[in-house]
Amino acid sequence: MANPVSYRPAPGTIPTEPGVYKFRDANGRVVYVGKAKNLRARLSNYFQPPAQLHPRTRQMVFTAASVEWTVVSSEVEALQLEYTWIKRFDPWFNVMYRDDKTYPMLAVSVGERFPRAFFYRGPRRKGVRYFGPFSHAWAVRETLDLLTRVFPIRTCSNGVYNRHESLGRPCLLGYIDKCSAPCVGRVDEAEYDEIVQGFLAFMSGRTDRVVRELTRRMNEAAENLEFERAARLRDDLGAVNKVMERQTVVLAEGTDADVIAFDTDELEAAVQIFTVRDGRIRAQRGWVVEKTGDEPGSLERLEEGREDPALPLLVQNFLVQYYSDAVERVRQEEAEDRALLESKVRRRGVDQESHAAARPALPVPREILVEAMPEEPEEVTALLESLRGGPVSVRVPQRGDKAALMETVHRNAAEALHQHKLKRVGDLTARSQALQDIQDALGLEEAPLRIECTDISHIQGTDVVASLVVFEDGLPKKGDYRRYRIREAAGEGRSDDVGSIAEVTRRRFRRYNEDKLATPDEDVFDDDPDVETTGTRRFAYPPQLFIVDGGKPQVNAAQAVFDELGIVDVALVGLAKRLEEVWVPDDDEPVILPRNSEGMYLLQQIRDEAHRFAITYHRQQRSKRMRASALDGVPGLGPARRTDLVKHFGSVKKIREASPEEIEQVKGIGPKLAETIFEHLRNQ
Numbered sequence: 001m002a003n004p005v006s007y008r009p010a011p012g013t014i015p016t017e018p019g020v021y022k023f024r025d026a027n028g029r030v031v032y033v034g035k036a037k038n039l040r041a042r043l044s045n046y047f048q049p050p051a052q053l054h055p056r057t058r059q060m061v062f063t064a065a066s067v068e069w070t071v072v073s074s075e076v077e078a079l080q081l082e083y084t085w086i087k088r089f090d091p092w093f094n095v096m097y098r099d100d101k102t103y104p105m106l107a108v109s110v111g112e113r114f115p116r117a118f119f120y121r122g123p124r125r126k127g128v129r130y131f132g133p134f135s136h137a138w139a140v141r142e143t144l145d146l147l148t149r150v151f152p153i154r155t156c157s158n159g160v161y162n163r164h165e166s167l168g169r170p171c172l173l174g175y176i177d178k179c180s181a182p183c184v185g186r187v188d189e190a191e192y193d194e195i196v197q198g199f200l201a202f203m204s205g206r207t208d209r210v211v212r213e214l215t216r217r218m219n220e221a222a223e224n225l226e227f228e229r230a231a232r233l234r235d236d237l238g239a240v241n242k243v244m245e246r247q248t249v250v251l252a253e254g255t256d257a258d259v260i261a262f263d264t265d266e267l268e269a270a271v272q273i274f275t276v277r278d279g280r281i282r283a284q285r286g287w288v289v290e291k292t293g294d295e296p297g298s299l300e301r302l303e304e305g306r307e308d309p310a311l312p313l314l315v316q317n318f319l320v321q322y323y324s325d326a327v328e329r330v331r332q333e334e335a336e337d338r339a340l341l342e343s344k345v346r347r348r349g350v351d352q353e354s355h356a357a358a359r360p361a362l363p364v365p366r367e368i369l370v371e372a373m374p375e376e377p378e379e380v381t382a383l384l385e386s387l388r389g390g391p392v393s394v395r396v397p398q399r400g401d402k403a404a405l406m407e408t409v410h411r412n413a414a415e416a417l418h419q420h421k422l423k424r425v426g427d428l429t430a431r432s433q434a435l436q437d438i439q440d441a442l443g444l445e446e447a448p449l450r451i452e453c454t455d456i457s458h459i460q461g462t463d464v465v466a467s468l469v470v471f472e473d474g475l476p477k478k479g480d481y482r483r484y485r486i487r488e489a490a491g492e493g494r495s496d497d498v499g500s501i502a503e504v505t506r507r508r509f510r511r512y513n514e515d516k517l518a519t520p521d522e523d524v525f526d527d528d529p530d531v532e533t534t535g536t537r538r539f540a541y542p543p544q545l546f547i548v549d550g551g552k553p554q555v556n557a558a559q560a561v562f563d564e565l566g567i568v569d570v571a572l573v574g575l576a577k578r579l580e581e582v583w584v585p586d587d588d589e590p591v592i593l594p595r596n597s598e599g600m601y602l603l604q605q606i607r608d609e610a611h612r613f614a615i616t617y618h619r620q621q622r623s624k625r626m627r628a629s630a631l632d633g634v635p636g637l638g639p640a641r642r643t644d645l646v647k648h649f650g651s652v653k654k655i656r657e658a659s660p661e662e663i664e665q666v667k668g669i670g671p672k673l674a675e676t677i678f679e680h681l682r683n684q
Contacts (some may be wrong), residue, residue, distance in 0.1 A: 002062065002065040004046065007067060007485070009295065015039050016039065017038075017039050017071050018035075018039070018072055018077075020078055021033070021042070021070075022089070023064035024068070025063055027432045030085070033085045034093055035075075037075060047061075054413075056093065056290065063092075065091075066270070073122065079320050081322055103118075106118075106143065107119075107131075108128065108131075108203075108415065114189070116153065118144075118157075126336065133236075149178060149235065151195050153179070153180070153199050155173070155179065156179075218233035221233060237490065253278060256366050258371065260370060260371070261406060261409040263410060264310065268290055268417065271285040273286070273322070276365075284412070286412065287454070311371065312373060313375045315373070316375045323363060364392060366390070367393045368392065373396060377394060381393075417662045421604070421605055433598040434474055442584065448571065449544060450471070451545045452508075452608060453471075453548075454465050454466055454469075454508070454548055455613075456486070465614060466614060467482070467611075467613035468481065468482040468484070468604065469613055483613070483617045484504055486503055497550060498554055498557045501557050501558055506550070509565050545570070546571070547610075548573075549607055549610060550575075555584070573591075580593075594612065634676060636673050637673065641666075652681075655681060660674045
């Protein structure tokens with residue numbers, strides 16, 4: 001593993017023009033590709049002190065053994081070259097939005113003489129046209145079952161086809177007219193091609209022509225008194241409409257747009273894209289990827305409701321890679337279609353124009369809706385317009401149906417990231433491995449079967465609260481969760497996370513010996529009025545590992561409390577939010593767990609659960625204070641009556657609207673106090 005200092009370019013040798021750079025390892029393999037407006041400014045960031053680098057970036061620069069760059073004439077050209085090199089070298093440390101191999105697809109084997117339609121999962125293959133992905137396997141099969149009424153394309157395997165061809169009789173689908181039975185010559189190759197092209201056109205989104213043609217033929221049959229044929233065409237039209245109705249109408253008719261949203265944490269990002277064509281959601285896809293560490297602000301902790309500073313670069317990289325891949329795939333499909341068409345024309349000697357292949361749908365829509373504008377919006381828009389061959393609008397929706405749809409897409413991304421985290425922790429083998437990783441990293445005598453974690457939540461030192469969450473065997477034990485109102489920082493109007501951590505630790509462990517002797521039959525956890533519990537019993541036993549949310553100052557403060565109380569059989573660590581470092585008391589260097597280890601995933605989940613629980617309690621306390629603040633200073637109105645008053649009316653606004661007689665109906669409030677409250681609120 002090379003030291004970055006050994007291959008750092010000499011000062012002043014890196015140009016300041018836009019360009020693309022490559023990091024190579026000792027064997028010459030490309031491990032990372034990036035682009036920059038200013039190569040010198042960008043590359044200098046990689047040669048900072050290692051402690052200031054993102055964990056993934058730090059691993060990359062120590063894996064690499066050299067760096068090289070190519071100067072280009074414009075930033076658009078840099079975007080194109082970066083994409084080309086990523087596709088060519090497949091670097092280890094670049095984010096790749098690869099196709100998910102588990103998505104169900106509807107596939108058509110256009111490379112065969114008589115193409116077949118079938119359900120498919122897996123990597124794409126040459127000579128096969130794919131549609132989807134679909135959300136469920138049954139959706140593929142039901143769509144195929146409905147469309148074979150209108151387009152009787154074969155769905156059988158090649159083995160079944162060859163067997164019935166040798167027998168000289170069709171299968172059941174051929175008898176019920178859900179297959180045109182090319183195996184027995186019921187249709188010739190040219191007629192079958194027309195069926196396949198109609199099927200491909202419909203699946204590509206050109207449904208209007210199919211609906212118009214079916215409607216015309218149905219009306220024509222009815223006028224000619226061919227009622228059985230008209231009824232069959234009516235049923236076919238109903239099947240087509242049923243397929244179309246499953247595609248939810250979300251925007252105005254004629255709207256073609258892609259809606260893209262991200263949800264991120266410090267290390268990973270989930271992206272979801274909804275494809276809307278003619279106002280209907282035609283497809284949904286999603287990925288969860290690791291951040292590269294190259295994004296600005298990737299070391300900062302994401303606070304509740306705050307936009308990730310890395311989001312513009314994530315959006316930019318996704319747009320370039322996703323649409324470049326899509327256009328390349330469409331070009332390959334068109335080349336394959338042309339080759340197949342030329343082969344069929346030569347073999348049958350028919351007019352090529354009358355048998356034109358169904359053109360794949362345009363992969364770049366006219367409108368792309370994103371949560372945040374890309375880092376270089378003009379350059380990205382220019383690249384997308386060159387891919388589309390026409391104008392493209394990239395924008396952030398602010399209101400209306402499009403903004404509402406963006407919220408839906410973001411919720412899907414957040415759920416995907418949440419499920420991705422839970423998937424590993426929910427598995428027994430993964431949980432066992434996680435506990436073993438933590439034991440090995442911290443040098444514990446046994447795996448920490450019970451882990452507790454505390455976090456502090458406040459706004460500029462007001463309404464300071466803390467949470468204590470408990471995990472047993474790698475799973476949350478919510479009955480043992482605790483919530484604390486911090487006393488020492490309360491009312492001071494300042495933030496003191498270190499002091500708050502010390503207070504929570506002291507209050508948790510001050511009856512440590514009693515906790516160890518507690519039995520499940522005991523009723524009360526604590527007589528501390530500032531502690532709220534989600535359960536009804538004491539802690540049955542102490543933790544093997546206690547985590548504080550923070551770095552070296554926080555963990556040292558908690559250790560001072562341990563020393564004060566004589567706690568020697570509980571391991572103590574701090575989990576820093578900046579670099580996901582694990583700090584051990586009295587150590588100058590943190591413990592670094594591999595970012596993809598099961599132990600790191602478990603520690604992150606515990607820390608995030610403590611953060612969620614703390615901020616929920618903080619919001620409750622802040623809401624109570626804000627509701628009651630308008631009633632402060634009313635003579636004779638104490639906290640208990642104030643609470644009863646708010647509960648009775650539901651809000652201060654309703655109290656303001658009430659008359660003195662209505663206020664008097666609240667228990668404990670007489671006519672004089674009711675009049676005082678009324679006058680106080682009216683004067684406000």
